[in-house]
Amino acid sequence: MSQNTEAIFPHGEKASPDYFSGTTWVKSLVTANDGFNTIISNVVFEAGARNNWHTHPNGQILIVTDGVGYYQEKGKDILVIQKGDVIKIPADVIHWHGASHDSSLTHIVINPNIQKGIVQWMDRVTDEEYNRFK
Amino acid sequence: MSQNTEAIFPHGEKASPDYFSGTTWVKSLVTANDGFNTIISNVVFEAGARNNWHTHPNGQILIVTDGVGYYQEKGKDILVIQKGDVIKIPADVIHWHGASHDSSLTHIVINPNIQKGIVQWMDRVTDEEYNRFK
Numbered sequence: 001m002s003q004n005t006e007a008i009f010p011h012g013e014k015a016s017p018d019y020f021s022g023t024t025w026v027k028s029l030v031t032a033n034d035g036f037n038t039i040i041s042n043v044v045f046e047a048g049a050r051n052n053w054h055t056h057p058n059g060q061i062l063i064v065t066d067g068v069g070y071y072q073e074k075g076k077d078i079l080v081i082q083k084g085d086v087i088k089i090p091a092d093v094i095h096w097h098g099a100s101h102d103s104s105l106t107h108i109v110i111n112p113n114i115q116k117g118i119v120q121w122m123d124r125v126t127d128e129e130y131n132r133f134k
Numbered sequence: 135m136s137q138n139t140e141a142i143f144p145h146g147e148k149a150s151p152d153y154f155s156g157t158t159w160v161k162s163l164v165t166a167n168d169g170f171n172t173i174i175s176n177v178v179f180e181a182g183a184r185n186n187w188h189t190h191p192n193g194q195i196l197i198v199t200d201g202v203g204y205y206q207e208k209g210k211d212i213l214v215i216q217k218g219d220v221i222k223i224p225a226d227v228i229h230w231h232g233a234s235h236d237s238s239l240t241h242i243v244i245n246p247n248i249q250k251g252i253v254q255w256m257d258r259v260t261d262e263e264y265n266r267f268k
Contacts, residue, residue: 006217008199008200008217008218009218010218029197029220030195030220030222034222035193035224035225036192036193036195036222036246036247037246037247038172038195038244038246038247040195040197040220040244058170059169059170061164061170061172061174063163063174063242065142065199066142083140083142084142084143084144086163086164086174088164088168088169088170090169091169108197108242110172110174110244112170112171112172112246112247113170113171113172113246113247
């Protein structure tokens with residue numbers, strides 16, 4: 001099966017440099033006011049971009065719709081993630097995600113059960129940490 | 135921005151003919167056992183296919199990733215939905231969705247807060263009802 005070559009969503013707004021390294025775009029799809037107890041956004045990381053180390057009090061689901069990126073849980077190796085992958089991030093696990101060195105990454109991010117909170121941001125992922133994949 | 139031309143997910147399993155008219159494929163992405171209190175699937179309707187009238191006790195979110203389809207709430211007109219649309223279906227609203235007459239429809243479906251239940255299936259969408267769009 002094929003699909004047309006346009007991206008599914010527009011880029012949206014630039015993500016905060018306080019929590020993201022490199023250029024990242026966030027398009028909100030479902031907000032806390034929509035009555036689903038769930039937040040959903042589309043996030044595009046340009047090559048080399050990533051978020052800070054962080055946790056989610058009830059976990060998060062990533063649905064990768066385009067490109068190639070990295071996902072790492074604290075104390076484990078960096079994993080390559082790509083279009084079609086679904087990453088189920090457990091509650092309270094310290095992790096980061098982002099684009100690979102040479103490709104952008106587009107994913108839909110889903111935070112369920114937000115009555116328990118959404119995210120706790122931590123330290124930046126340094127170039128040394130990011131480059132450990134190579 | 136462009137993305138490659140392959141579908142994001144494989145087709146998965148054929149949907150039950152008890153609740154779907156025409157050929158529909160369901161690929162499970164997140165199950166009730168994954169600990170998110172949320173179910174997520176990718177659904178592909180071939181042209182002309184649709185589900186029965188139904189409700190969700192806590193609503194459902196549709197993220198259309200490819201193609202063109204229809205969405206109708208009971209008593210309202212049939213709406214055209216297409217790639218990039220996000221449909222927020224309120225709790226307990228009787229509705230159906232499916233492909234258009236001439237195009238397949240691919241969407242990610244998200245059921246949050248499943249402790250309240252997932253779906254209540256109702257009558258089939260007849261050809262007469264489906265063809266009212268034309």
